């Protein structure tokens with residue numbers, strides 16, 4: 001009787017576990033794989049670059065500029081949508097199509113990642129793996145503190161190149177702002193909201209001692225030397241002292257399970 005009940009329960013949970021998941025957000029894809037549920041993912045967005053297996057899956061567009069047709073064509077039984085997923089009309093279209101959509105709140109903090117791990121684990125029927133991953137992430141978070149509180153907070157800026165090569169700096173409400181804060185760095189653009197174009201005057205005035213950027217920006221700028229020669233950056237204390245730190249974009253800004261390690265690495269590199 002007990003074994004019958006057990007097998008019924010197991011069958012029940014196997015049925016409950018989604019089998020065709022479309023993951024819209026590199027953080028969610030990374031969590032799904034870390035939970036051992038990567039096999040249930042049938043398509044991902046363009047920011048899903050980690051782990052390497054995720055890059056072999058079909059792509060349904062960029063997370064901030066999705067369209068419903070390509071996603072629905074994958075016949076998902078669950079859509080995981082990060083807080084960055086949009087535009088909102090597309091998410092509404094997906095819901096109207098009758099596919100369950102789990103939308104994670106936009107939360108640009110390290111603390112929010114633990115809740116995100118648990119939410120994804122719940123949606124993928126992987127609760128105990130979720131508790132393990134959340135515990136490991138919290139343990140990583142505790143190692144950030146020691147690295148980030150050494151000395152005075154350094155003034156820093158995160159820059160990103162837009163398609164046309166023009167540079168923008170990360171203000172508040174961005175992943176970059178959260179990572180600078182977690183690393184104990186003072187974001188000189190914290191007074192602005194989102195990404196805003198930068199000029200030489202602004203940066204000279206704000207005088208960041210550390211400049212942080214991503215590999216995509218370095219590529220888009222034609223290499224690190226060309227980026228440093230950009231007139232908006234070349235006279236900053238950071239570039240003059242060669243304190244320019246380049247990170248893989250999704251490692252630093254993905255706000256997934258690796259974020260605490262990335263924050264620690266940033267904290268240490270900035271103080272070297």
Ligand code: HEM
Pocket residue numbers: 046047048049062064163170173174175176177194195249250253254
């Ligand atoms: C397809 C072309 C792309 C366009 C047009 C684009 C455009 C943008 C824009 C406009 C933002 C700023 C959003 C804001 O103001 O808050 C942004 C942020 C971001 N993009 Fe893209 N992007 C593209 C591709 C990618 C890819 C392929 C990746 C990763 C592999 C990526 C990673 C990111 C990340 C991590 C942020 C968030 C930064 C933060 O919050 O600090 N982007 N992108």
